[in-house]
Amino acid sequence: MDAMRAQQIVQSEDTIPVHLEGQSVWIEKVDTTNGMAAVHLEDNPNHKQTVPVDRLQEG
Structure with a gap:
């Protein structure tokens, strides 16, 4: 995952795994x-x- 996508997830009203x-x-x-x-x-x-965002996976 990149930092911009992680930020979008934080700001989202939806629950994104x-x-x-x-x-x-x-x-x-x-x-x-x-x-x-x-x-x-x-x-x-x-x-x-605190972790690098590239270690996070969506889904």
């Missing part, structure tokens, strides 16, 4: 300049991490 290494995640915010995204696991909102 996103995965990180096979785990469902929610994107909290996107740093489009550096290509990074703050995410948390869907089933564990306290487990937050």
Whole structure:
């Protein structure tokens, strides 16, 4: 995924599934300049991490 698509997902009113290494995640915010995204696991909102957006997969 690229940073612009990640930002579109964050701004969308729809729920768009996103995965990180096979785990469902929610994107909290996107740093489009550096290509990074703050995410948390869907089933564990306290487990937050910042990852490169190219590690995220839609669907």
